[in-house]
Amino acid sequence: MKFVVIRKADPDTEAGVMPTEQLVTDMLRYNEEMIKAGVMLDGMGLQPSVKGARVRFNGGRPTVIDGPFTEAKELVAGFSIIQVKSREEAIEWVKRWPPIDGGGNVEIEIRQVYEAEDFGAEFTPEMRKHEQWLRDAAEQRAAGKD
Structure with missing residues (x-):
């Protein structure tokens, strides 16, 4: 089973605040654990929504909406794609997320592919x-x- 692990945005990620050296070190260690376990397939951080756009279709016609987008808690700051045996295993991997990220206050969403x-x-x-x-x-x- 494949899952997308979605790290929700917060005011810092939307402001383009770069992670500390310690957080980068911790995330690399976490990702390395998953790679060594054969779980992680891919992952990336995303730039703030100010650099993005949305394309909304109405009646089949596209409308482009430039960022930034207002609700940071509904935005995505990064993602990983993992392959595990169950939803429960995906949850167990996410529970190992580096606790210093976001000062210990982040929201991670797990969605099956x-x-x-x-x-x-x-x-x-x-x-x-x-x-x-x-x-x-x-x-x-x-x-x-x-």
């Missing part, structure tokens, strides 16, 4: 094959092998 088998028979073998081709092509492009 849809995988091909979740879609049932409607996701035909041809669709599965095409989806795998897309994933492989994206990985190759990211690795500079296109």
Whole structure:
């Protein structure tokens, strides 16, 4: 099972306050633990919403809304993608989050990722094959092998 671990934004992350050396050290140690355990697939911090945009569709027409966005607690400051055996295992990994982050006051959301088998028979073998081709092509492009 794959999960996205979402570190919610706070006033500091939205202000672009960079993490302390100690927090970076602790996060690297935490991520290394997950990588060594074969759990972590990817992860990144996100820049403040002032540098972002939203595209909202109404009647199929896009409207671009530039950041910043007002509700920091509803925004994402970073994420990790992990692969574990259960929701409970994902929760156990998140409980190990470095306690100095946000002065000990952060909110982490855990969301399971849809995988091909979740879609049932409607996701035909041809669709599965095409989806795998897309994933492989994206990985190759990211690795500079296109």
